[in-house]
Amino acid sequence: MSVRIKELREKQATHVAEARERLDQIGKTTDEARAKELETQHDAAMAEYDRLEKLIEREERFAVIEKSVAEREEESRAARRPGSKASIEGRGTDEGESKLEYRSVFHKFLREGADISAMSTEERAVLKSGIDERAAVELRAQTAGTTTAGGFTVPTELDANIIRSMKAWGPMYDEDICTTISTASGSALKLPTVDDTAVTAVSHTEATALTDTGAKDVTFGQKSLDAYVFDTQFVRWSMELSQDSIINVEALLASLLAERLGRIANSQLTIGSGSSAPNGVVTAATLGKTAAATGAITWDEIIDLEHSVDPAYRTSPKARYMFNDSTLQACRKLKDGQGNYLWQMGDVQKGVPGSFNGRPYSINQAMAPIATGAKTVLFGDFGKYFVRKVGGITIGVLRERFWPDLGIAGLIRFDGELGDSAAIKYLQQA
Numbered sequence: 001m002s003v004r005i006k007e008l009r010e011k012q013a014t015h016v017a018e019a020r021e022r023l024d025q026i027g028k029t030t031d032e033a034r035a036k037e038l039e040t041q042h043d044a045a046m047a048e049y050d051r052l053e054k055l056i057e058r059e060e061r062f063a064v065i066e067k068s069v070a071e072r073e074e075e076s077r078a079a080r081r082p083g084s085k086a087s088i089e090g091r092g093t094d095e096g097e098s099k100l101e102y103r104s105v106f107h108k109f110l111r112e113g114a115d116i117s118a119m120s121t122e123e124r125a126v127l128k129s130g131i132d133e134r135a136a137v138e139l140r141a142q143t144a145g146t147t148t149a150g151g152f153t154v155p156t157e158l159d160a161n162i163i164r165s166m167k168a169w170g171p172m173y174d175e176d177i178c179t180t181i182s183t184a185s186g187s188a189l190k191l192p193t194v195d196d197t198a199v200t201a202v203s204h205t206e207a208t209a210l211t212d213t214g215a216k217d218v219t220f221g222q223k224s225l226d227a228y229v230f231d232t233q234f235v236r237w238s239m240e241l242s243q244d245s246i247i248n249v250e251a252l253l254a255s256l257l258a259e260r261l262g263r264i265a266n267s268q269l270t271i272g273s274g275s276s277a278p279n280g281v282v283t284a285a286t287l288g289k290t291a292a293a294t295g296a297i298t299w300d301e302i303i304d305l306e307h308s309v310d311p312a313y314r315t316s317p318k319a320r321y322m323f324n325d326s327t328l329q330a331c332r333k334l335k336d337g338q339g340n341y342l343w344q345m346g347d348v349q350k351g352v353p354g355s356f357n358g359r360p361y362s363i364n365q366a367m368a369p370i371a372t373g374a375k376t377v378l379f380g381d382f383g384k385y386f387v388r389k390v391g392g393i394t395i396g397v398l399r400e401r402f403w404p405d406l407g408i409a410g411l412i413r414f415d416g417e418l419g420d421s422a423a424i425k426y427l428q429q430a
Contacts, residue, residue, distance in 0.1 A: 005059050012052045019045035020341065023333060039333075046332065050325075170266020171362035172281065172416070177318065178269075178385045186227030186390045186413055193221040193419050197310050225388040227413040228277055230268070232260040234398075234407040242406065257410045261393065269387060269416040270366035281322075281385050282367060282375050284418035288425025294372040297327070297427065299334050299342060302357060302377070305427045309380045313423045318383035321361040326369040327376050331356065372429055380424030388415045 022042040026035050171177050183189060196218060202211075235256055242249060272280035288308030291301050306314065313319060323331075332343040342357055355361065368374035390413035398407045418424060 002059065002063060005056055005063075008052050008056050008059070012049050012056075015045045015049045015052070019049070019332075023341075042333075043329070046329065170262060170270070170366060171322065171364055172269035172366075172385075173262070173265045173387065175387075177320070177362060177382050178387045178416075179318075179383050180387045180389060181225070182389045183227075184391060189225040189388060191223045191225055191386060191417060191419060193223055194218060195420055195422055197312055197422070223417050223419065225386060225415045225417055227388070227390040228268070228415055229411060229413050230261070230264045231412075232257050232410040234402075234409045236402055236405055236407045239404045239406070253408050257408070261410055261412055265412065265414060266364070267366045269385075269414075270364055272416065278414065278416035279418065280416065281378065281382070281418060281424060282426060284385075284421060285375075285378060285380070285424040285426045286421050287428060288379065289427045291376075291427060291429045294430050295370055297331060297334070297370065297376065297429075299336050301427060302331075302334075302342065305377060305379050305425060306357065308425050310422060313381035313384070313420075316381035316383055319381050320359055320379070321356050322364050322367065322378040322382070323361070323376060324365060324367045324369045325363050327367075328356075328361070328363060330370060370429060375426040375428050377427040378424055379427075382424065384420045384423035385416065385418050390414060 019042045022038045022045065026038050030038070181189065199216060199218075202216075204210075235253055237249060237253070268278045268280060270280045271282050272278035274280070274283055289301050289305040291297055309319075328343070332341070334342045336342065343354060367378070368376060370376050394411040396409055396411075398409075401407060
């Protein structure tokens with residue numbers, strides 16, 4: 001953990017302690033005005049906690065990027081050292097001569113209005129090698145592989161940045177939460193299902209033949225994972241912007257594409273209808289508990305929801321809660337019968353994250369906030385939710401269509417399905 005991140009975690013701990021102190025001051029004898037003031041102070045402290053959490057996420061992502069850049073620079077230096085393979089082949093051996101990098105060449109290509117004739121022979125070779133390395137994952141569909149028609153790839157770093165940002169936008173695209181299956185083609189993938197939790201063995205009587213009635217046969221089912229396609233729509237930018245901008249246009253476009261892809265992927269995997277679309281986890285889950293109120297959740301209802309899920313699923317390493325951030329805000333103020341808060345602060349020094357009722361939780365903004373009839377809280381084994389990813393993210397850069405301007409767009413193919421409907425259940429407001 002870096003010093004900067006450690007400092008931010010310590011500040012978080014301070015704000016959590018302050019928020020808890022404010023709620024502790026609210027009692028039965030506290031007048032309404034004072035209670036409202038204390039609640040406002042509590043919400044302000046927790047808002048600062050959330051702001052710091054976003055800063056920590058940025059710092060962690062930036063640390064990963066810095067490490068990646070340092071590794072590439074080291075590889076480049078190693079390639080120029082005497083005795084290296086590149087040195088033996090005569091590349092980058094002259095002092096002061098630097099090896100052309102794909103990123104810088106791609107930037108020049110954009111600045112020149114995507115005019116291939118403005119590129120040197122070496123620069124064209126670098127662009128061509130980029131296409132070969134990406135194995136046609138990020139090629140223009142109209143003339144795939146034809147560099148003179150504008151079908152150049154975007155840098156590898158853009159693809160990696162989009163993947164990281166998609167996970168940040170929603171938990172359902174994260175392989176650490178769900179079970180992911182990656183396939184090269186989009187043919188229908190059949191998923192066998194079975195729920196044998198209600199079936200038991202029977203007592204055996206000595207010297208008696210085993211019963212063979214079929215009553216204990218295993219009942220299998222089958223679900224299908226398809227390959228639904230979603231796109232970002234085109235983001236267009238001008239030739240003048242490519243030539244004159246002082247900002248990194250590529251990084252800006254990567255952020256825009258990542259947000260669009262991340263939002264649609266998480267939304268579909270959360271609340272997708274299952275009809276010509278992924279079967280979202282909320283849609284596929286079953287009712288575990290109905291809350292008594294339309295605008296509130298009680299501690300007893302959380303306990304009932306958790307215990308509506310079979311213990312076989314509750315003990316899974318991927319068992320967790322999932323809800324909207326506003327739902328978490330409301331639950332942070334709940335206490336059990338002993339006056340202990342449900343939401344627990346993690347260990348700052350050991351890097352242990354906060355937990356909800358002693359279990360991990362995920363914030364999913366695609367889920368509904370607390371409101372009449374809304375499915376507000378999920379709990380169960382998210383390892384039973386399968387996310388199918390088809391191929392890689394496809395990024396296309398066009399110049400002829402928008403000439404003299406440029407356009408960039410992204411495509412993804414995926415599907416989602418809950419393999420066992422008993423594995424995840426939801427709490428629904430009255």
